[in-house]
Amino acid sequence: MKRLAFNSLIALITTFGFTQVSAQPDLATQPIPKNVILIIGDGMDDHQITIARNYLKGAAGRLTLDNMAQRGVAQVLTVAENDPKKFVYVADSANSATAIATGQLTSRGRIATTAGDDNDLTSIIELASAANIKTGLVSNSSVTDATMAAFYAHINMRFCQSPASIEKTSDFGQMTIDCPQDLQANGGLGSIAEQLVASNLDLALGGGIKYFRPKVENQSMSVIELAEQLGFEVLTSTKQLQSAPLDKKWLGLFAPSDMPARLRGQDGRSAEEPQPDITHRALSSKGEVRMPEPMICEPNPKSKGLPHLKLMTDRALAHLSQDNRSGFFLMVESALIDKEAHDRRACGSIGGVEQLDEALDSALAFAQKNPNTLIIVTADHSQSAQIVPENSLFKGVGVPVYTPGKLVRLRTPENSLMAINYATNNFIKEEHTGANVPVFSNDAASLPSMLTQADLFHVIKNYLNIPNN
Numbered sequence: 001m002k003r004l005a006f007n008s009l010i011a012l013i014t015t016f017g018f019t020q021v022s023a024q025p026d027l028a029t030q031p032i033p034k035n036v037i038l039i040i041g042d043g044m045d046d047h048q049i050t051i052a053r054n055y056l057k058g059a060a061g062r063l064t065l066d067n068m069a070q071r072g073v074a075q076v077l078t079v080a081e082n083d084p085k086k087f088v089y090v091a092d093s094a095n096s097a098t099a100i101a102t103g104q105l106t107s108r109g110r111i112a113t114t115a116g117d118d119n120d121l122t123s124i125i126e127l128a129s130a131a132n133i134k135t136g137l138v139s140n141s142s143v144t145d146a147t148m149a150a151f152y153a154h155i156n157m158r159f160c161q162s163p164a165s166i167e168k169t170s171d172f173g174q175m176t177i178d179c180p181q182d183l184q185a186n187g188g189l190g191s192i193a194e195q196l197v198a199s200n201l202d203l204a205l206g207g208g209i210k211y212f213r214p215k216v217e218n219q220s221m222s223v224i225e226l227a228e229q230l231g232f233e234v235l236t237s238t239k240q241l242q243s244a245p246l247d248k249k250w251l252g253l254f255a256p257s258d259m260p261a262r263l264r265g266q267d268g269r270s271a272e273e274p275q276p277d278i279t280h281r282a283l284s285s286k287g288e289v290r291m292p293e294p295m296i297c298e299p300n301p302k303s304k305g306l307p308h309l310k311l312m313t314d315r316a317l318a319h320l321s322q323d324n325r326s327g328f329f330l331m332v333e334s335a336l337i338d339k340e341a342h343d344r345r346a347c348g349s350i351g352g353v354e355q356l357d358e359a360l361d362s363a364l365a366f367a368q369k370n371p372n373t374l375i376i377v378t379a380d381h382s383q384s385a386q387i388v389p390e391n392s393l394f395k396g397v398g399v400p401v402y403t404p405g406k407l408v409r410l411r412t413p414e415n416s417l418m419a420i421n422y423a424t425n426n427f428i429k430e431e432h433t434g435a436n437v438p439v440f441s442n443d444a445a446s447l448p449s450m451l452t453q454a455d456l457f458h459v460i461k462n463y464l465n466i467p468n469n
């Protein structure tokens with residue numbers, strides 16, 4: 001909640017005239033504007049990419065991702081809340097998005113604030129808009145969810161999404177969620193939804209309308225009404241998105257919360273536990289174990305009629321590039337790769353990678369016409385799914401050998417079986433894992449082959465020629 005850096009930065013920018021990079025009368029002498037499109041696959045580690053490639057393109061096939069000029073890795077670094085000098089080896093979306101958005105490490109759950117002392121961290125969105133560069137965020141989660149929020153909000157905990165939820169303190173396992181400390185009445189910036197509509201974003205598209213319906217803190221109007229008063233065109237349908245005026249700010253809220261996944265398991269099935277027979281239950285070296293029936297993926301009827309990530313990306317690119325002489329920063333998140341993996345739904349994650357790949361097609365088509373466009377694709381953290389042998393190498397040793405977790409056996413379009421295992425815990429939700437994440441780019445010169453997530457902030461800032469503060 002403590003705000004130190006940003007106000008002084010704005011003063012500095014104003015003093016040194018950095019805001020003067022916008023429209024000049026002599027267009028011929030102007031440099032071509034530079035743009036950055038950052039695409040984040042939430043939970044999109046190499047396992048998720050491989051699973052999606054196997055299913056969507058075949059084992060020897062290629063996603064658009066695979067044809068990018070540069071492919072490297074980013075280290076995912078997380079620090080402990082009670083001792084920021086100590087590392088935690090598994091991240092959440094809040095701290096990893098904070099690293100990308102601000103260049104600083106923090107602890108799990110935090111949105112652009114420091115671990116321990118709770119100082120606000122200046123984000124690339126704030127720096128860009130102060131330098132007159134347009135900014136936009138797109139996701140198929142709620143627009144108040146952690147990845148997107150880290151780019152525009154500052155709050156001690158990701159769950160304080162609406163004026164209703166910010167009033168509550170709750171105990172969540174080992175974590176205490178103290179939202180009220182960020183109420184405006186307590187010197188904070190208010191809930192994440194209130195911070196979004198107060199931001200300088202040119203557009204934010206995704207789900208999460210339920211977080212904008214409650215009344216603004218100490219006011220009689222809802223957050224939606226405040227958004228409209230502050231100049232946002234509020235969009236709630238695909239049709240409205242397709243025809244929205246390009247000269248207004250956009251707040252797209254296309255679902256109550258996260259948008260539904262595009263694909264689901266056959267008949268709505270998710271991963272299932274192998275079933276030992278009665279003999280094996282009595283004696284672990286004997287008996288047999290029945291594996292889940294193979295399945296295919298099918299369209300999820302709940303996603304029908306909703307805008308897909310590609311459409312939101314196309315519209316965002318049209319909006320941000322319209323009459324723009326000073327460039328833009330756009331972040332696009334494919335959020336459901338992660339959310340579906342938490343629920344052990346392999347097909348949902350596959351559809352999430354597919355949506356990301358389509359959004360990347362749009363970004364690459366834009367970059368072909370607008371050469372000064374850097375595209376970076378990465379993930380925020382690894383996830384639980386892993387491809388395991390459909391037939392264990394140890395089968396036939398005399399004892400039943402099978403996964404201790406839950407399993408999806410997918411029949412791929414090339415008529416082979418892919419076994420996907422989920423086994424990070426015994427809870428109703430799987431957890432993230434701690435491996436490096438991939439980084440792809442259309443410009444091999446702009447990125448080293450190995451960097452940290454915090455380094456990505458500097459790569460983006462340098463590419464956009466945003467001055468140092």
Ligand SMILES: [Zn+2]
Binds near residue numbers: 339
């Ligand atoms: Zn997650």
